Structures are given as C-alpha cells and as structure tokens.
Amino acid sequence: MSGAAETPMLALQGVHKRFGGLHAVNDVSFSVAPGSIKAVIGPNGAGKTTLFNLIAGNLPVSAGTIAFLGQEIQGKKTHQIARLGMARTFQNIKLFHGMTTLECVMVGRHVQSRSGFFSGLFNLPSTWREERAIRSRAMELLDFLQIADLAHVEATSLAFGQQRAVEMARALAAEPKLLLLDEPAAGLNIYETAEVARLIGTIRDMGITVLLVEHDMSLVMDISDEIVVLSFGAKLAEDTPANIQKNAEVIKIYLGEDDAG
Amino acid sequence: MHIKKNLSLAALCLVTVGLHLLTTATGTQFYLTQLTMAAYYGLVVIGLGVMMGYAGQISIGHAGFFAIGGYLAAALTTRNLFAFHDSWIVQGLNSLGLLVAGQDIYGAQLLTVTPWAACGFAVTVAALVALVIGVPVLKLKGHYLAMATLGFGTIVYRVFLASPYFGEADGISEVPAFLLLPDLAGFGPVTINGAADHRVLNFYLAWGILILGMALLLNLIGSRMGRALRSLHSSEEAAEASGIETARCKLQVFVLSAVFAALAGVLLTHFNGGIGPSEASVMKSVRYVALVAVGGMTNLWGTLIMGVGLTFLSLRGVFGVHDDVVFGTILIGVMLFAPKGILSLRLRELGRRLLQGGRS
Numbered sequence: 172m173s174g175a176a177e178t179p180m181l182a183l184q185g186v187h188k189r190f191g192g193l194h195a196v197n198d199v200s201f202s203v204a205p206g207s208i209k210a211v212i213g214p215n216g217a218g219k220t221t222l223f224n225l226i227a228g229n230l231p232v233s234a235g236t237i238a239f240l241g242q243e244i245q246g247k248k249t250h251q252i253a254r255l256g257m258a259r260t261f262q263n264i265k266l267f268h269g270m271t272t273l274e275c276v277m278v279g280r281h282v283q284s285r286s287g288f289f290s291g292l293f294n295l296p297s298t299w300r301e302e303r304a305i306r307s308r309a310m311e312l313l314d315f316l317q318i319a320d321l322a323h324v325e326a327t328s329l330a331f332g333q334q335r336a337v338e339m340a341r342a343l344a345a346e347p348k349l350l351l352l353d354e355p356a357a358g359l360n361i362y363e364t365a366e367v368a369r370l371i372g373t374i375r376d377m378g379i380t381v382l383l384v385e386h387d388m389s390l391v392m393d394i395s396d397e398i399v400v401l402s403f404g405a406k407l408a409e410d411t412p413a414n415i416q417k418n419a420e421v422i423k424i425y426l427g428e429d430d431a432g
Numbered sequence: 433m434h435i436k437k438n439l440s441l442a443a444l445c446l447v448t449v450g451l452h453l454l455t456t457a458t459g460t461q462f463y464l465t466q467l468t469m470a471a472y473y474g475l476v477v478i479g480l481g482v483m484m485g486y487a488g489q490i491s492i493g494h495a496g497f498f499a500i501g502g503y504l505a506a507a508l509t510t511r512n513l514f515a516f517h518d519s520w521i522v523q524g525l526n527s528l529g530l531l532v533a534g535q536d537i538y539g540a541q542l543l544t545v546t547p548w549a550a551c552g553f554a555v556t557v558a559a560l561v562a563l564v565i566g567v568p569v570l571k572l573k574g575h576y577l578a579m580a581t582l583g584f585g586t587i588v589y590r591v592f593l594a595s596p597y598f599g600e601a602d603g604i605s606e607v608p609a610f611l612l613l614p615d616l617a618g619f620g621p622v623t624i625n626g627a628a629d630h631r632v633l634n635f636y637l638a639w640g641i642l643i644l645g646m647a648l649l650l651n652l653i654g655s656r657m658g659r660a661l662r663s664l665h666s667s668e669e670a671a672e673a674s675g676i677e678t679a680r681c682k683l684q685v686f687v688l689s690a691v692f693a694a695l696a697g698v699l700l701t702h703f704n705g706g707i708g709p710s711e712a713s714v715m716k717s718v719r720y721v722a723l724v725a726v727g728g729m730t731n732l733w734g735t736l737i738m739g740v741g742l743t744f745l746s747l748r749g750v751f752g753v754h755d756d757v758v759f760g761t762i763l764i765g766v767m768l769f770a771p772k773g774i775l776s777l778r779l780r781e782l783g784r785r786l787l788q789g790g791r792s
Contacts (some may be wrong), residue, residue: 227673251673265670267663267729278663281673284656288684291655292648298655305656345675 175255178241178335180380181226181260181348186245188404195406199364203349208371208381210391213401214424219384220262222401223353226382227259228252242346254282256346260338262354262384266326272337273322276309279344283308312340313408316370332363339370343379350374350384356390365431368394400424437650441643442620448639452632459605463748464635466627470744471638472700475645477723477739478732479692482649484721485729487685488491488665489570490578492717493585494693497558499712501694502701504554504593506604508545509702511597512536517543518684525549547610556725559687564632566686570679581712589712603708624702628778634703641667641699645692652688653732661685662730715756728773737775 179202188196196218203209211219218423219414226237228249237245244252258279267275284305286381311355316336326337335355342350355371356364365371370389375381387389391398392412400408402424408415415421455461480494513531516522522543525531530549534542543555569580573782592598599605624634652658664671664678671678701707710716723742727735739746742762751758766773 213630224649229669229672248677249669249672250675250677255675259668259673262672265667267670269668270662273661274665278659278674278676281656281660286656288657288681288688291657292652294651294655294687336738416564418435 172218176311177205179203179238180207181382182236182238183226184238186222186237187224187233187252188218188225189233195224195404196276197400199401199404199406200235201332201399201409202383202407203379204396205348206375206378207396208375208383208394210395211382211384211399211401212386212391212398213407216403217401218404219401220353221404223259223351223384226227226350227257245374253345256347256348257351258342258349259351259357260335260353260355260410261344262357264331264334265301266334266337266341268327270326272318272326272329273306273309273324275326275337276312276340276344277305277339279312280308282345309340309344312343315343318342335359335367341416345377345407349382352381352385354385355383356387364390373376434654437647437654440649442649443752444643444736445647446641448636451639452635460466461631464631466742466744466747467496468635468638468703469618469640469700469747470740471635472696472703473743474642474736475691475696475739477720477727477743478642478646478649479689480720481724481727481729481739482652482661482734483685483689484724485727485731486653486665487682489682489686490574490721491495491581491686491689492576492578492719492721493581493583493588493690495555495712496585496588497693498697498716499564499588499707499709500558500561500709501554501608501697502711503604503697504550504557505550505596505698506607506701507549507598507708508550509547509606509608510544510554510604510606512542512544514541514543532585535739545610545788551695552675553611554698555691555694558690558697559640563683563688566683570682570686583770585712585714585717588709589709589714592712593709601709603706603711605706606703607705607707609734626703626705637790638699638703640738641695642736649732657681657684715759719756719759722759724768725766726762726773728775729771731773731775734775736775738773777788 182202184200186196186199187194189426197407199222211222213219221230225232228244228247232245235245238242239252239255239257242255244255270278284301286301290298300384310319310322313322318333318340322331326334329337333397337356356367359367364387371381371383371394382388395412397424398410398412398415399406400418400421408418408421409425411420451467452464455463470737476494476498479489481489483489513522522531524756525545530546531543532546534544565584569577571583572580593601609623611621611623615621622633622637624637626634653662660671660676660681664676665673665680668678697707697711697758723739724735725740726737746755
C-alpha cells in the first residue's frame with residue numbers, strides 16, 4: 172500500500188452509502204494494487220455486497236470517490252465501467268435463461284466485439300469473422316474451466332458448481348483488468364473451494380487483478396495478498412492475512428466478545 | 433445454425449408455393465385473400481415476438497404502431513392537397529416527385545402523396561414515436577411496462593377515432609393501390625392491390641415480405657446484439673455487467689418491432705383499400721400478444737406459424753361472433769397449460785396436465 176508509485180487498479184476514497192436511515196457503507200477507503208488479490212471480509216450485513224455494487228456501478232455512491240485505473244467511475248453506468256475493463260460474478264448466480272453455456276460465455280465477449288444492431292439484422296459478412304472469433308474464444312474459456320463438454324447444455328440447468336464456473340468464464344471472456352468475485356466459494360464443498368482457490372491464483376498469474384468478497388476464511392487466508400475487514404459498514408482493519416488473523420478486533424467481531432477474551 | 437436457418441426459410445418458401453398450388457387445385461383461390469392479410473398480420477406478430485419473447489419487453493400497444501402506419505399511408509394517399517397547391521410545402525413536394533395528380537369521379541382536381549412517399553413517411557413517424565415514447569416507457573418493467581404501452585395504444589386509438597382528418601369512426605376508404613414497380617418486363621406493373629385479378633401476385637408479395645422479415649429477425653437473434661437482447665431478458669444486471677447497454681438495446685428492438693408493425697399497417701391498408709379505427713383498438717394489441725404467447729415466446733417459428741394460422745382462421749370467420757372470446761380463451765389456456773407455446777406440447781403431457789388442474 173504505502174509508497175506505491177504506480178496508479179492503483181482501484182482506489183476508494185471516503186465512500187459512503189446511505190439507504191434512508193441505514194448507513195450501509197461508512198467512510199470506506201482502500202486501494203487495490205495491480206496484479207494483487209485483495210479480499211473484503213466481514214460478518215453478514217457488514218456492507219460487503221453493497222460495496223461491490225457501488226464499485227460495479229449498480230448503485231450510486233452517497234459520497235466519496237471510486238477511481239478505476241486513475242479514472243473516477245462513481246456516477247458512471249455499469250456497462251460503461253464494464254467497458255473500461257471491470258468484470259464481475261454474482262453471489263446469487265445470474266446466468267441467462269434459455270441460453271447454452273457457450274452462448275452465456277459468448278455474451279461475456281460483448282465488450283471485446285463490435286457488431287451492431289444493423290449488421291446483425293442484415294447478417295453482414297463483416298460480422299462473420301468476429302462471430303467465429305467470439306465463439307472460439309468462448310470455447311477456449313470453457314476448456315480452461317474444464318466445462319467444455321457442457322458447451323451446448325442450457326446453462327441454468329447445470330449443477331451449482333458448474334454454474335459458478337460458467338459465470339467465471341463469462342467474466343473472463345471480457346478480458347478484464349479487474350475481476351470482482353462476489354463469494355466465489357459460496358455453496359461449494361471443500362474440494363470445489365480448493366479448486367476455486369487454485370483458479371483464482373491462476374487468474375492472478377494471467378495478469379488480472381482480483382477483488383473478492385468471501386465468507387470462507389480458509390479460502391481468503393490462503394490466496395489473498397491483503398484483506399479489508401468491514402463491520403457495520405465501516406472499515407475495521409486492512410492488512411495482510413497473517414496480521415488480520417492476529418487482530419483482536421477482527422477476532423472479536425467474528426467470534427464474539429467471550430471467545431476473544 | 434446457419435444451415436438450419438436457411439433450410440427453414442427455404443421450407444417456408446416451399447410452403448408458400450404449396451399454399452398457392454393447393455388453393456388452385458381445390459378451386460379455393462379466394463383463400464389467398466385472407467392468406468395475404470394473415471401474412472401482413474404475421475409481420476406484426478413476429479416483430480413483437482422478438483421484442484417480447486427474446487428481449488422480454490411486453491407491449492400491449494402494437495396495434496397503435498400498425499394504425500400509425502396504416503392511417504398515415506391512407507390519409508396521405510387520399511387527402512386532396514389541391515387546395516394548398518400554391519403553398520411552398522406542396523410545391524416543394526411536387527417538385528421532388530412525391531405527389532401525384534389526378535381527378536376524382538366528379539372530375540375535380542386531385543393532388544395526393546405518392547404511396548412510396550407516404551409509406552416512407554408513415555414508417556418514419558412510427559419509428560420516431562416508438563423512439564420518443566420508448567425512452568421513458570422502457571425504463572419500466574413487467575406489469576408497469578404493460579400498463580404504459582396499453583395507455584399508449586389507447587391514446588392512439590382515441591386520436592384516430594376523434595380526428596375528422598382520419599375519418600373518425602368511419603376510418604379512411606378508397607385508398608389507392610400501391611405501385612411498387614412500374615411495368616418493366618411486360619408482366620404488368622407490380623401493385624399492392626386487393627382486386628381479384630391481383631390476388632396471386634399479392635399473395636406472393638405479402639408472403640415474400642413476411643419471409644424477408646423472418647430472415648432479418650432470425651439473423652438478429654443469432655447475432656451479437658441478439659445475444660445481448662436475450663441476456664437482458666433474464667438479468668439486466670448481469671447483462672450490464674457484461675458491458676451491454678441495456679436501455680439502448682431495448683429501445684432498438686422496440687423501434688424495430690414498431691417499424692415491422694407500421695410497415696404491415698401501410699401494406700395491408702393498400703391491400704384492403706382502407707383502414708378503420710378497429711385496427712388501432714386495444715383488442716388488436718391483446719391479440720398480437722396472445723399470438724406471440726401461443727407461438728411460444730422464445731420460438732420465432734412457432735410465433736410465425738401460430739400468428740399466421742390463427743389469424744387466417746379468424747379472418748375466414750371460423751370463430752364467428754366469438755372471435756375475441758376465442759383469442760382471450762387461447763391466451764388463458766396457453767398461460768396455464770403451455771407457457772412455452774402450443775408447439776412445445778406433447779399431447780400425452782397435455783392430458784396429464786389437464787388432469788392435474790393446470791399446475792405445471
């Protein structure tokens with residue numbers, strides 16, 4: 172964090188979000204260094220998903236600034252932010268009904284392709300090459316996530332873990348600079364969780380910065396370079412996994428007063 | 433994907449020819465008139481089908497766009513501009529070749545807009561209206577979008593019904609034939625015209641236009657923007673996160689479906705030689721929605737088959753005085769027993785569902 176000369180991938184400065192009387196996110200500031208894995212943890216209701224929705228542009232901030240690659244993005248629309256190189260997955264999986272796995276991932280290529288409404292309507296030859304490229308890149312990603320055999324199966328009919336993989340493939344298809352993962356291990360067993368941990372490491376090695384929200388402590392402690400702890404909407408701590416594990420306040424909010432004693 | 437699409441379209445061409453041969457062989461060529469009309473209504477239904485079934489945006493106001501197309505074409509090609517022939521607008525239009533002079537049955541001078549210019553104007557107006565109302569209305573979802581488009585359809589209906597320029601309750605009659613192509617190769621001119629001696633030509637024109645419209649929509653569905661439309665149907669949030677500008681996509685498909693409806697309105701009005709306010713009525717809009725639902729929402733071929741087939745039966749008077757009752761019943765029945773459309777049903781399964789009281 173300190174003394175980083177290069178522009179942070181993502182920088183939050185004094186971000187607030189109020190829903191009527193509820194102060195869901197209260198003066199949160201942190202930044203994410205390029206090429207790192209950062210995790211946001213906190214008890215239920217701490218404001219983690221709200222924070223994600225602010226970053227991705229699904230919700231407007233009440234105050235504060237969010238900079239993505241040095242450019243302020245608060246107030247921009249979600250699709251504009253996606254276009255700048257941010258992709259995400261969802262805690263409650265949002266795949267597209269009536270589409271095959273392959274088609275879902277092809278939608279992820281949207282920001283990396285250009286054919287418009289009219290060239291689609293008239294099936295102009297100029298779109299053919301692009302369409303082939305979209306398809307083959309999507310197939311590569313299905314291969315990478317080891318779900319290529321499910322390419323032509325309806326995505327919403329897949330098993331839970333496979334649906335998570337499709338979401339991951341869709342997000343990666345955009346070739347993002349920053350990948351937001353909203354509880355990537357939720358609902359997975361320990362083997363699948365270990366698989367996800369390995370996958371996130373691989374994604375980081377591909378040069379993609381990762382910001383994740385997660386409940387599974389083993390996953391977070393294993394893979395994160397840095398951890399931000401939220402409690403009741405405010406930042407409680409920000410440190411390396413090793414130091415977070417020793418932080419008395421963090422232990423208190425997770426385990427309760429007595430156990431921490 | 434491409435091969436399957438092209439084969440299906442080729443099959444539709446064969447069906448078209450087959451229908452013609454069948455009516456000729458059985459001496460029932462008069463059916464071609466209703467088949468022609470059904471094809472134009474089919475154009476409205478498939479356009480709405482892409483918007484409703486694939487992009488998930490309901491409209492209970494598409495009869496409004498059909499009527500805007502039909503009424504403007506009718507009014508411009510019949511209303512006499514001779515009284516204004518000194519004004520610069522009329523002079524200008526005339527010098528551009530957009531007006532046609534003639535005489536009415538009493539020998540008085542007539543000056544009207546050519547069908548081509550009227551068609552262009554009518555479809556453009558419908559597209560602009562869709563654009564202007566689409567921006568605020570498409571922010572609504574589900575029932576609210578349905579109510580807003582219903583309101584739009586009602587307004588259009590009332591405007592046409594109340595305007596003397598548009599013939600009030602009588603509508604507009606004596607709309608001239610639409611000269612598409614002059615006599616080029618000695619086969620005679622190509623016109624959209626309901627006269628009996630033009631029946632076969634008009635049948636092929638209407639079905640040709642329907643097949644062309646179908647080809648365009650199938651192209652769209654399979655394209656990058658088609659995937660974008662289908663994705664925003666189930667999750668606008670996930671579509672936006674994938675970089676899709678959902679508001680713009682919805683507007684584009686709304687305008688496209690309005691253009692399909694308006695074009696169908698223009699062509700059918702020339703074919704029928706007139707248009708009345710019932711074409712703008714809410715029952716018509718509900719009927720288009722019902723036909724899309726019966727076809728299976730995300731099944732453009734089902735929508736085409738059901739749209740043309742049921743409309744044909746309705747135009748033949750098979751449902752008698754209970755026409756609207758039949759369509760209402762079909763809508764309820766489909767929603768209960770076959771939410772994926774009639775063609776998706778297997779008969780045995782239908783029997784089982786009926787026994788279970790329609791809980792799918």
